Amino acid sequence: MELGERKQRILSAVIDVFIRTGEPVGSKALVGLLENSVSSATIRNDMAELAAMGYLEQPHTSAGRIPTAAAFRLYIDRLMKRNELSDEDRRGIDGILTHAADDPEKLIGKASQALAEETGCVAVTTTPTGKTADIRMIDVLRVSPHSAALLLMSGSGLLRTRVCRFDREVGDKTLEMLSQHLNQSFCGCSLSEIGLPQIQSMVVSLGEHGLLCAPALNAFYQLVQESAEAEVSLTGQLNLLHHPDYDHERARDLLSFLARRELLTSLLTAMPKGLRVVIGSESHRPELDGSSIIVTRYNLGGGPDGSIGIIGPLRMNYATAIPRIEYFARSIGKILDEIMGENNARNTDEE
Amino acid sequence: MELGERKQRILSAVIDVFIRTGEPVGSKALVGLLENSVSSATIRNDMAELAAMGYLEQPHTSAGRIPTAAAFRLYIDRLMKRNELSDEDRRGIDGILTHAADDPEKLIGKASQALAEETGCVAVTTTPTGKTADIRMIDVLRVSPHSAALLLMSGSGLLRTRVCRFDREVGDKTLEMLSQHLNQSFCGCSLSEIGLPQIQSMVVSLGEHGLLCAPALNAFYQLVQESAEAEVSLTGQLNLLHHPDYDHERARDLLSFLARRELLTSLLTAMPKGLRVVIGSESHRPELDGSSIIVTRYNLGGGPDGSIGIIGPLRMNYATAIPRIEYFARSIGKILDEIMGENNARNTDEE
DNA sequence: CGTTAGCACTCTGGCTTGTCGAGTGCTAAC
DNA sequence: GTTAGCACTCGACAAGCCAGAGTGCTAACG
Known part of the structure; x- marks a missing residue:
C-alpha cells in the first residue's frame, strides 16, 4: 500500500x-x-x-x-535522509583511532568509547574473532618454578594469556617441549577445529611429560574456547541513566539484559552482514521493547570479523548515527588490516 | 563522653x-x-x-x-557484633576461588563477582601491582611483517601485551635483538624506575635498529606505565539499580563517580593498610554521601599488593560483609602466593 | 472532492483539600 | 528513674477540581 x-x-x-x-x-x-x-x-x-x-x-x-x-x-x-558526516567529524574520528591504534584491543576500545560518547547510547563491540580464525602462534612462559603462562595469538591479531599451575616443579625443558608440541600440532589450525580429543591426545604424544603437563593442556583448551567465541564488550552504560527516555526500571531492565552476555552474543552473531537496525520488538526480546539496536560488521581482509554498533532508545537519531557507525566500522577494518598486514590491495601508504 | x-x-x-x-x-x-x-x-x-x-x-x-x-x-x-562466616560459607568461597584459580586475573575477577553477588553491593578490586613490582620478563612476538606484540610479565604475576606497528618491515633478527636488549636492560627493574630517559637511551644502544624500533619502545613505555598503576575494576554495578536505597539520581551519580577511575584509584591507594570502612561523607566526596566503602588489602608475600572491597549504601550489612571481605582478601593473597611460588612458610600442601 | 474553520468532547497533569496514622514531646503519677 | 496518657505535628494517600492540549466531527467553502 x-x-x-x-x-x-x-x-x-x-x-x-x-x-x-x-x-x-x-x-x-x-x-x-x-x-x-x-x-x-x-x-x-x-x-x-x-x-x-x-x-x-x-x-x-x-x-x-x-x-x-x-x-x-x-x-x-x-x-530518512542520511545525515552524512562532515569532514570535520571524519577527521575527529580518524584522530581518535589512529592515535592509539597500533593495538587491536585498544583500537576497538577507543572506538567503542568514542561511539558511545558521540551518540549518547551504549556502544557494543565484539572482538575481531570467529570460528574461522586460525592460531598463529602459541608460547609458554615460565612464571614461577611450578607455574607458567600460556599465550595464544590468533589470526585476528588478538593475544590471550592464561596462567596455569603444575602439580610440581617443572623444568625448562618440559616447558620448551610443551611449547614445541603445541605449536606443531595446532599452529595454523582454526580455533573451532580444536576440541578435547585433540588436546587429550597431546597427553600421549608428550610421553613422560604428559601427565605433568595436564594442567597446561587444560588451560590451553580454555584459552582456545575463550578465543573462539566473540567477546562482547559494552561502553557507555551510564548514558542510559542520563537519557530521559529511560526511567529507573527501564534502564535497569535493559542493562540487566545487556549484562547477560551470552544472549547478546547470540543476538549479534545471528545478524546477517551489512548494517542492521533492529527496532524495539523486532528482536522478539521483551527486554528490548522501546530500544533500538544498530550494528554492522567490520571486516578484516580475511575471514574473521567483528561487530560494532549502538543500543539506545527507540527515538535515537538514526540519520546521524548510521553513517557514523558505518564510518567507524570501515576505519577499524582498514586499520586492523594494516596492522595484520593483509595484502588485499588497500592503500597502506597513508601517513 | x-x-x-x-x-x-x-x-x-x-x-x-x-x-x-x-x-x-x-x-x-x-x-x-x-x-x-x-x-x-x-x-x-x-x-x-x-x-x-x-x-x-x-x-x-x-x-x-x-x-x-x-x-x-x-x-x-x-x-557491632561481627557475624563470622560459617564453615559452609568458607567452603563456598574456597570452591569459587580454587576452581578457576590458576590465573591471577581470572582469580580476582571471580572473587570480585562473587563478592558483589554475596553482598549485593558493587565490588571493587585493583590488580595486584604497584610501583614496587619488578619486571620478570619481556618478550617480543611477531604479528605480521611490520608489526609485533610486546609482552611484559611483572612480579605480581600479571601479563600485559600490546601490539605495535613499525614504519616498515622488520626482520626476525631485529626483533630478537630488541627482545634481548629490553630484557637485559629492564629485567629485574621495578616498574617505577623506568622513565622516558632510560627508554630513549635504548634507541642509541640498539644502533642501526634504533630508529626502526622506536614504535616498539614507545609501546613498551606505555606498557610499563600501564602495568605500574593499579588497575581498578568494578563488578556488580547493576546491584545498585536493584537496591531500594538508590533512586535513579543517586544511582546515576554514584556510578558516574565510580566511572572516573582516576578518582577511585586515588581514593583506594590513599587508604592505609588493614581493613577500612569509609562512611558516607567521611571521604569528603559529595558523591559518596549516603554510601559506604569497605576495603582491605590483599598482600602477596613480597611487596606488591592490591585492594578488594565493596561500595554500597550506608545501611549495608557490615557485620557479615566485613568478615567476608577479610576472608576473600586472605584467600586471594594465599592463592597468588602459591601461583607465584613465593617461599614464605605457607602450607602449600592443601588439596 | 479535498480543504478548512469551528466547536464540543476527552483525557492528563498539577493543585488543593481532607483524612488517617505513626510517632513524638511533655506532664503528671508511680 | 520509669511509666502511662494525651495533645500535637507531619507526611502519605485519596478524592476532587481546574486548566490546557489535542482530538474528532460537522458544516461550509472553492
Whole structure:
C-alpha cells in the first residue's frame, strides 16, 4: 500500500519532532514545519489515517501522536535522509583511532568509547574473532618454578594469556617441549577445529611429560574456547541513566539484559552482514521493547570479523548515527588490516 | 563522653532495624526487641538524648529516628557484633576461588563477582601491582611483517601485551635483538624506575635498529606505565539499580563517580593498610554521601599488593560483609602466593 | 472532492483539600 | 528513674477540581 506524498512528509515530520522532543506531537505543531503547509485540520485527517494504517498511535485520547515501530521501520528504510558526516567529524574520528591504534584491543576500545560518547547510547563491540580464525602462534612462559603462562595469538591479531599451575616443579625443558608440541600440532589450525580429543591426545604424544603437563593442556583448551567465541564488550552504560527516555526500571531492565552476555552474543552473531537496525520488538526480546539496536560488521581482509554498533532508545537519531557507525566500522577494518598486514590491495601508504 | 549501657543497646537496635528495613525506626518498634525491655516512653527519652548527641536524627517531626554517620562509625568501631562466616560459607568461597584459580586475573575477577553477588553491593578490586613490582620478563612476538606484540610479565604475576606497528618491515633478527636488549636492560627493574630517559637511551644502544624500533619502545613505555598503576575494576554495578536505597539520581551519580577511575584509584591507594570502612561523607566526596566503602588489602608475600572491597549504601550489612571481605582478601593473597611460588612458610600442601 | 474553520468532547497533569496514622514531646503519677 | 496518657505535628494517600492540549466531527467553502 503506497503512502501519498503528503502523508509521507507528515509522517517524516512527526518522527523528526518526536526524535527531538520525545513527546507526542500534535497537529498544530506540524503546521509550521511542513513545506507546503496545510491547515491543522487537514493534517489531523491525514494523521488519523496514518494511525489507522498502524504508523501512529496515541498514548491517550487527547494527546498527540507518537510513531510506532512500523513507522520507524519505514522511516529508516525509505523516508530518512542520511545525515552524512562532515569532514570535520571524519577527521575527529580518524584522530581518535589512529592515535592509539597500533593495538587491536585498544583500537576497538577507543572506538567503542568514542561511539558511545558521540551518540549518547551504549556502544557494543565484539572482538575481531570467529570460528574461522586460525592460531598463529602459541608460547609458554615460565612464571614461577611450578607455574607458567600460556599465550595464544590468533589470526585476528588478538593475544590471550592464561596462567596455569603444575602439580610440581617443572623444568625448562618440559616447558620448551610443551611449547614445541603445541605449536606443531595446532599452529595454523582454526580455533573451532580444536576440541578435547585433540588436546587429550597431546597427553600421549608428550610421553613422560604428559601427565605433568595436564594442567597446561587444560588451560590451553580454555584459552582456545575463550578465543573462539566473540567477546562482547559494552561502553557507555551510564548514558542510559542520563537519557530521559529511560526511567529507573527501564534502564535497569535493559542493562540487566545487556549484562547477560551470552544472549547478546547470540543476538549479534545471528545478524546477517551489512548494517542492521533492529527496532524495539523486532528482536522478539521483551527486554528490548522501546530500544533500538544498530550494528554492522567490520571486516578484516580475511575471514574473521567483528561487530560494532549502538543500543539506545527507540527515538535515537538514526540519520546521524548510521553513517557514523558505518564510518567507524570501515576505519577499524582498514586499520586492523594494516596492522595484520593483509595484502588485499588497500592503500597502506597513508601517513 | 561515655554512653550508658542501655543507650548503647538502644542505638545498636536502631541501627540493626534500620539496616534491615531502611525506614525510620520508632520507639514502639524497639520495645519488643530489647533484652530487658523498658517502656516506649523511656526509649523515647533515651532516643531524644541520642539525637541531641548527634547519633540519631529524624527526617521530620513525627517520624522515627535514623542513625547518623556518627552512629554508624560508633557501631562499626565498638558496638557491632561481627557475624563470622560459617564453615559452609568458607567452603563456598574456597570452591569459587580454587576452581578457576590458576590465573591471577581470572582469580580476582571471580572473587570480585562473587563478592558483589554475596553482598549485593558493587565490588571493587585493583590488580595486584604497584610501583614496587619488578619486571620478570619481556618478550617480543611477531604479528605480521611490520608489526609485533610486546609482552611484559611483572612480579605480581600479571601479563600485559600490546601490539605495535613499525614504519616498515622488520626482520626476525631485529626483533630478537630488541627482545634481548629490553630484557637485559629492564629485567629485574621495578616498574617505577623506568622513565622516558632510560627508554630513549635504548634507541642509541640498539644502533642501526634504533630508529626502526622506536614504535616498539614507545609501546613498551606505555606498557610499563600501564602495568605500574593499579588497575581498578568494578563488578556488580547493576546491584545498585536493584537496591531500594538508590533512586535513579543517586544511582546515576554514584556510578558516574565510580566511572572516573582516576578518582577511585586515588581514593583506594590513599587508604592505609588493614581493613577500612569509609562512611558516607567521611571521604569528603559529595558523591559518596549516603554510601559506604569497605576495603582491605590483599598482600602477596613480597611487596606488591592490591585492594578488594565493596561500595554500597550506608545501611549495608557490615557485620557479615566485613568478615567476608577479610576472608576473600586472605584467600586471594594465599592463592597468588602459591601461583607465584613465593617461599614464605605457607602450607602449600592443601588439596 | 479535498480543504478548512469551528466547536464540543476527552483525557492528563498539577493543585488543593481532607483524612488517617505513626510517632513524638511533655506532664503528671508511680 | 520509669511509666502511662494525651495533645500535637507531619507526611502519605485519596478524592476532587481546574486548566490546557489535542482530538474528532460537522458544516461550509472553492
